[in-house]
Amino acid sequence: MTEITIKRLGLQGDGVADGPIYVPLTLPGEVVEGTIDGTVLRDPKIIRPSDRRVAAPCRHFKSCGGCQLQHADDAFVAAWKVEVVRKALEAQGVETVFRPIQTSPPRSRRRAGFAARRTKKGAMVGFHGRASDTIIAIPDCQLLDPVVLAGVPAAEALAVIGASRKTALSVLVTTTKTGLDVAVTHGKPLDGPLRQQLAAVCDQFGLARLSWDAEVVAMQSPPVHMLDGAQVTPPPGAFLQATAHGEAALTHAVQEIVQDARQVIDLFAGCGTFSLPLARRAEVHAVEGDAEMVAALDQGWRMAQGLKTVTTEARDLFRRPLMPDEMRKAQAVVLDPPRAGAEAQIAELARSEIPRIAYVSCNPVTFARDAQTLVNAGFTLDWVQVVDQFRWSAHVELAASFTASHMRG
Structure with a gap:
């Protein structure tokens, strides 16, 4: 048996000791013993537990693979998720202000x-x-x-x-x-x-x-989702935010970033999570690669009351990103790309004259890469709002505010 000390948590929520050696369900500072098998400690036994360790609230935790972090107190998990984003940005040479994390309550995953x-x-x-x-x-x-x-x-x-x-x-x-x-x-x-x-x-x-x-x-x-009063029926299996709380937190952040923009472009728009609420105050052009989701968004807008014009476009933004001249009339851009980020689209945003960008991300690493591109092009990363709607998991989501240099001061 080998005794090791956990130094940190990895991006998947596992404890990491020198080596590196990975030990699931452990916390920084804990001393554990077991048998080293390559980079994994088998049959770990905790010799000295962390004072941040708690009894898991769910009786299925040890056997079920759905959660990774129920053995840590809520404050530790919240601080760790913010730190994951901070370190990803630091690795790209980017600093910013972090707002207090928003965490979805238990039993809220929809x-x-x-x-x-x-x-x-x-x-x-x-x-x-x-x-x-x-x-x-x-x-x-x-x-x-x-x-x-x-x-x-x-x-x-x-x-x-x-x-x-x-x-x-x-x-x-x-x-x-x-x-x-x-x-x-x-x-x-x-x-x-x-x-x-x-x-x-x-x-x-x-x-x-x-x-x-x-x-x-x-x-x-028809299965109906309400997006700020608009009824939307997504195609089967379509992407939706995991909790109503998380959706509301991200939407609030996006609306704050967009401010009083009269014309907004929503990229990777899905079924209209942000497009339809934003259309209460602005004209929106929504772009999404999945034609069925575009159709659902358009139908939701047409059936809603009191919204400004929402135009839609089915377009693969990885292969055909919007170019600067296509964005020249907009005062703000919202984007919510998948885990791969939006490298091609960000390159065009960096060349554009867009005053404000609201970036919603589910991957701190690709977000930090894209943030560096924007910062190098003269944008300021004003603040980041981490949103934990995947409670007790290693998954991290966020909304971030970028402002062009001519908007500052």
């Missing part, structure tokens, strides 16, 4: 991707175990909205009729104003009998919509 496997006696539904293909049932999950957990029986029924014995279904369950929206992937090929069975499950459990490998097979009523 969507979950369950694994559902058919068994000899029925089905098993839950999350995969830590570093395992085993499915762990999570009836007392402290992360998910209880309405999402109520979708587990429907997922079990879907696995019984639609899963092969070799492959687990992926069942994405999302709360909406009209009921649960359920999107299934990795299921059996659709045929007539399976379609009938799936429709019966939709009816039995009162699902708003049921899709199978992106095809809608049954719908009792």
Whole structure:
């Protein structure tokens, strides 16, 4: 047995000792012993715990792989997430002001991707175990909205009729104003009998919509999400913010950055998370690569009351970023790219005369890379607001305010 001291947490939330040696579920300052296997400490035993260690609030924590940080107190997790962003920026030579972190409450996640496997006696539904293909049932999950957990029986029924014995279904369950929206992937090929069975499950459990490998097979009523009063029905499996709290925190930050801009461009706009609220005060041009999400955004705008004009464009911003001359009439740009960031688009924003940029990110490393490009081009990173809507995980989200040099002073 080898005894080591944990020096820090890595980006995945694991404890890291000199070597580096990685030890899950540990905290800085803790002394642990176990057997070193390459870069991992196997069968770790904590010899001296950290004073930041707490009893996990969820009884599934040790076996379930859904959370990484329930063994640390809330203040530690909050400070660590802010520090992850700060260090990513420091690595790029960028400094800024950090606002207090906004953390979503327990039991507030409004969507979950369950694994559902058919068994000899029925089905098993839950999350995969830590570093395992085993499915762990999570009836007392402290992360998910209880309405999402109520979708587990429907997922079990879907696995019984639609899963092969070799492959687990992926069942994405999302709360909406009209009921649960359920999107299934990795299921059996659709045929007539399976379609009938799936429709019966939709009816039995009162699902708003049921899709199978992106095809809608049954719908009792369109699943509706409210975006500042506008009703939007996203395509199956579409990106949405994880919690209502997180969405509100990010939207508030974006609105503050945009200020009184009369014309705004929303890049990577999705289904209109920011476009539609911003249209209360500004004309918005929303650009998104997924044509179905663009259509959902446009329909939501057309059905809403009291919004200014929202124009839409389906465009791959990685291959065809908006050019400076296409942005010349806007007073602000909002962008919310995927984890890869927006390197090509940021290069064009750096050459533009856009006064203000609201950057929403789910990856501190690619955000810091893009921030350096903007700062080198003369923008100031005014402040960063970290938003923790993936509570107890290593995932970090943020909103950041950039101002062009001619707007300062």
